[in-house]
Structure formats: structure tokens, C-alpha cells
Amino acid sequence: MPPSLSRVIALSRLGLRSLTEAPKDVPVRWVSVSELEDPTPFLEGGELVLTTGMRLTPENAAGYVARLVERGVAGLGFAVGVIHDKVPPELVEAAREQGLALLEVPKPVPFIAIGKAVSRMLAAEWYEDTTRAYQAQRELTRAALKGPGPLITRLARELGGWALLLDPSGAVRNAEPARARRRAAALAAELPRLRGTASVSLSEGGGGSEGDHVVLQAIGLNKRPRGYLAVGTPEPLPHVGHTIVGAAVSLLTLKSETPRTGRALRAELAAHLLGLPEETPTPHRVLAASAATSASGATSASGAEVLDALEADPAGERCLAVPLDDALAVIVPDALTDQVVALVAAYGSVGVSAPASGADLERALREAEQALAAARRTGRDVLHYGDLPGQSVLGLMDPGPAQGFAEALLAPLEAEGLVPSLRAYIEANGQGETAARTLGVHRHTLRTRMQKAARLLGRDLDDPAVRAELWIALALSANHDGPIGHPGD
Structure with missing residues (x-):
């Protein structure tokens, strides 16, 4: 608020003296100097008017005060020792009768000093308000x-x-x-x-x-x-x-007024959770983004940064994100894939699934994780599942029967813990020395394991057709860490 008249009077360096009992708590919005007999056409109200009384006479004092009061000025400052040796008694009497604050301005104090003082107070008030x-x-x-x-x-x-x-x-x-x-x-x-x-x-x-x-x-x-x-x-x-x-x-x-951009995504998610049919399925992709997590499963600083980046962007607001063991899974509307990938890729490698909807999102998550594992090993920022070698062939298969084939074929090896060794052997294209080195075991140990695997499967692992079948089974099964079907193998 503007400074009150009492605060202006309290400035000792100005030496102002009040001559009436009029209220002094009125705000002073500006200082105006005028020698006109009627300055009110040039005033807005709230001013401290300063004058030397050049045109003031005993006869017009009452009318002069009445016009100032009607205009709503904060007060009148009268300079003595210039035109008048003292404030005219007619002016003092009119000010007292009409309730106008009348101040005596001593001769050594120039009007500009009062103007500057009020201006500084107004600036301080403005700064404080701001x-x-x-x-x-x-x-x-x-x-x-x-x-x-x-x-x-x-x-x-x-x-x-x-x-x-x-x-x-x-x-x-x-x-x-x-x-x-x-x-x-x-x-x-x-x-x-x-x-x-x-x-x-x-x-x-x-x-x-x-x-x-x-x-x-x-x-x-x-x-x-x-x-x-x-x-x-x-x-x-x-x-x-x-x-x-x-x-x-x-x-x-x-x-x-925040746009309900995520409404369709939430509706589809709710329909999926409730087992309801989706009226107009919207294709989505799943991203697996690098994000470390704590031992308790809470997303760590890097994961939190990815979430913050998503929430701060309009495209990210239309996504759903959930922390995984060592990554962050993000369900993204297909049309926004490039935008969201660009957001999260700044924090680490990203694996991108093929388009999916509804019940296919679980499959899309596996694809994204496989793509992320390959991206990490090969040092790539972004890797799409469709770019993994062999995925075009796997994409021709019916997911249900194909998954059943893979699980049935590998079941005997899973029970004996031989799948990792088989995977290394297939990755090495049947080269036992290379596979053993990868596993960190002696070549004779690997040979014994592969002989046992061949007996359990009832197949010859040296047969390229058999190894092709096993490669497909391994690629279709959960393959979070192994490089089967990934670039660079």
C-alpha cells in the first residue's frame, strides 16, 4: 500500500508540521505541486498537494479548501517564507472546519525533496508488494x-x-x-x-x-x-x-482445465484388469528404460529422474510407468512412441516392443525387456524388438502354440538346470571351446552337460536343424539376460 500521510510527516529531515487534527492515516499516492486557484482538474485524489499560496487570498481560502476536500486529496503542504511568512489563518481555519490535513513546510525544504521522499517510499512499498x-x-x-x-x-x-x-x-x-x-x-x-x-x-x-x-x-x-x-x-x-x-x-x-489426455489409456487398462472387451483398442508399445532400483524395490534417483521427465512432458502424461528390477516399463500410445523414447533415452538405454493392445501387453513387455538387454550389451541407445535378428521369423508364429512348443521342448533341461549351458552352446554355433569360455567352465564339463542334454532331448545337438529348433525355443522363452537373437551375436 502507499505510505500514509503520518509516515511522510514522521520524516524528520523534511521538518513538516501538522496544523490540523484531520486523520493522518490516509494513503499518499503522489505529490503534486500547483499554484493554481483550482488545481483539482489535474488531480486524481490521494495526492499531497504542495503550494506557496501565490494565488491564495483571505476571500478564496474556504473555497480552495472545499475543492481539495471534494477531490479527495491526502493533504495540503503550505510553504512558508516564500510568498507568505506564515500559513494564513483563514486557510488554517477552513482546513480545520472541513477536515483537511494541513502541513507547514519550512522554507529550507524544497518541494522536490518532499516529492523524492514520497517517491522512494512508494518504490519501497511497490518492491515489498512485488x-x-x-x-x-x-x-x-x-x-x-x-x-x-x-x-x-x-x-x-x-x-x-x-x-x-x-x-x-x-x-x-x-x-x-x-x-x-x-x-x-x-x-x-x-x-x-x-x-x-x-x-x-x-x-x-x-x-x-x-x-x-x-x-x-x-x-x-x-x-x-x-x-x-x-x-x-x-x-x-x-x-x-x-x-x-x-x-x-x-x-x-x-x-x-488439464486435458483428459490419459482417459482413453486408463479406460483400456481398466477394461483389461476387469476382463472386459475393449470397444476401440488403441495400439500401444511397451518401453523398457534403464533405471536402477533400490533393494526394497523403490525407484532410485535415476529412475525418479525418468519419471519426472515423463510427468513434465505432455506426451509423458499419456503414459503409464512401473518400476521393474533394473528398469522402468512404460506403456506408450503408439503414435507417441518417438517422443517418449526421446525423453527417456537421455537417461540410459531403451528397448521398444512391437505394437500391442490389451492382453498382448504382457508379450510386449517381454519384447521390450529383450530389446533392452540387447541394447545394453551392444551399447546402443535405443533398440526396437523388431530389429533383433530372427524376430521376423518368430513373428510369423502363433504366440500360443509357439510358446507351448518352446516350454515343452525345454522342460527336461529346465528341470536339470541345463538351459544356460545350452544357450551358450547355441550362441557359440556349437563351438564347445567358445561356449565353455563364456560359461567359465572346463570344456570337458560343457561336453558332459551337452551329452546329458542330448540324451534328455533325444536329439543330436550337432544337427543344424536341431540347433535351429532349439534357437527358436530359447528365443520364444523368457530371455532377459541371454543374447539369443540379439544383434552382435
Whole structure:
């Protein structure tokens, strides 16, 4: 707020002396110097008018004061020792009768010194208001991240009053303090007034009570409000108070107008969980992004950074993410794949599945994990499952029967723990020395294992056709760590 007249008088370096008992708590909005007999056409109200009394006479003093009072000036400063040795008694008497604050300005004090002093005080007040508004907006933003309730609580604290968040029907959503809820009934009658305007100010019996000054604002950008914000304070809101309320309305509007871009994805997920048919399945892909996790399974700093990047981007808001053991799985609408891949690839390797929908998402997750494992080994930033060698052949197979074939073929080896050794042997294209070195065992140990595997399978592992069948079975089975079918093998 602008400085009060009493604060200006209190500046000892100016030497101002009050000659009347008029209230001094009025704000001084500016300083105006005028020697006109009627300066009011050039005033807006709230000024401290300074004059030497050049055109002042005993006859026109009363009229001069009356015009200043009617214009609403903050006060009149009269310089002595220039035209008049002292303030004319007729002017003092008129000021006392009409309630005008009259100040004596000593001769050594130039008018420009008073103007500069008030200007500095106004600048300080403006800076203080700006700083307070900035700090309040920052606190409101921090509170808004936790939800509308904490935002309303913080707003009431910033204003030193109460605050209500109402839904479109006028029912209370949040109130601070809780007793402010009882004001909703009186405010409900005022809501129709907001259909043609952004805000309504009330006081006393006009919707407020107990002498409170109330501001009621609509929330939302459309003609039909998504809710209403009401705040009440003992005194009328200053300019900075209106700025703070405006910031709260903006935050609430932003929340209420956020596009429902993820609605379709959530509906499909709900249908899948409930076993309901999907009316219009939307193709999605699953990304497996590098993200370390803690021993408890909570996403660590790197994983949190990926999640933050997703939540901060409009494309990321349309995705669903879940931490895995050493990665982050992200379900992405197919059309946004490139955008989301670019977001998460900045934090590590990414594996991308083929398009899928509904029940196929489990298969897509396996594909993404396989692609990520290959990307990590080969040092690639992004690798699509379709780019893995052999996937075009595997894609021709019916997933159900193919998976059953793989599980049945490998079951005897799974029971004996021979699948890792077989995988290394197939990867090495039947070269026992290479496979043994990969496994870190003696070549005779590997030979014994492969002989046992051949007996269990009833097949000759030196036969290329047999090894081809086994390669397909291994590629179809869970293959998170092995490089079967991955580039560089």
C-alpha cells in the first residue's frame, strides 16, 4: 500500500508540521505541486498537494479548501517564507472546519525533496508488494502440487483470512478454517452473478458476514465455471492481495482445465484388469528404460529422474510407468512412441516392443525387456524388438502354440538346470571351446552337460536343424539376460 500521510510527516529531515487534527492515516499516492486557484482538474485524489499560496487570498481560502476536500486529496503542504511568512489563518481555519490535513513546510525544504521522499517510499512499498506476491505465488505453487486442499490452506494463511473452494453447484470442496464452511449458504446466492464477470466483491450483508470483505471468483476458462473460490478478510484486499488470489485462481484453473489426455489409456487398462472387451483398442508399445532400483524395490534417483521427465512432458502424461528390477516399463500410445523414447533415452538405454493392445501387453513387455538387454550389451541407445535378428521369423508364429512348443521342448533341461549351458552352446554355433569360455567352465564339463542334454532331448545337438529348433525355443522363452537373437551375436 502507499505510505500514509503520518509516515511522510514522521520524516524528520523534511521538518513538516501538522496544523490540523484531520486523520493522518490516509494513503499518499503522489505529490503534486500547483499554484493554481483550482488545481483539482489535474488531480486524481490521494495526492499531497504542495503550494506557496501565490494565488491564495483571505476571500478564496474556504473555497480552495472545499475543492481539495471534494477531490479527495491526502493533504495540503503550505510553504512558508516564500510568498507568505506564515500559513494564513483563514486557510488554517477552513482546513480545520472541513477536515483537511494541513502541513507547514519550512522554507529550507524544497518541494522536490518532499516529492523524492514520497517517491522512494512508494518504490519501497511497490518492491515489498512485488516480493510478497512472488513469495506467495511460490508457496501456493508448492502447495498446489499436493492438491487443492493444501492450496486453500496456504491461501487463507497468506491473506490472514478464510478461503473456500466450491464446486459448480456451490457445495464446499475445501475450507480453511473448517468453520468457514458455514459461509457457503450465503455465498450460493451470489454465484449467478459470476456468469457475466470474472469476480465479485462483497462486504457486510452482501454475502459476507461479521464485517468481512469477500471476493468471489469463478474457476475455469469456459462459460460454465468448474468451481468457485471465495476468500474473506477483515479489511479490503490490497493490490498485492488481489494478485495472490489471482495466482490461486490460475493454479486451480490450470488443474481443472488439464486435458483428459490419459482417459482413453486408463479406460483400456481398466477394461483389461476387469476382463472386459475393449470397444476401440488403441495400439500401444511397451518401453523398457534403464533405471536402477533400490533393494526394497523403490525407484532410485535415476529412475525418479525418468519419471519426472515423463510427468513434465505432455506426451509423458499419456503414459503409464512401473518400476521393474533394473528398469522402468512404460506403456506408450503408439503414435507417441518417438517422443517418449526421446525423453527417456537421455537417461540410459531403451528397448521398444512391437505394437500391442490389451492382453498382448504382457508379450510386449517381454519384447521390450529383450530389446533392452540387447541394447545394453551392444551399447546402443535405443533398440526396437523388431530389429533383433530372427524376430521376423518368430513373428510369423502363433504366440500360443509357439510358446507351448518352446516350454515343452525345454522342460527336461529346465528341470536339470541345463538351459544356460545350452544357450551358450547355441550362441557359440556349437563351438564347445567358445561356449565353455563364456560359461567359465572346463570344456570337458560343457561336453558332459551337452551329452546329458542330448540324451534328455533325444536329439543330436550337432544337427543344424536341431540347433535351429532349439534357437527358436530359447528365443520364444523368457530371455532377459541371454543374447539369443540379439544383434552382435
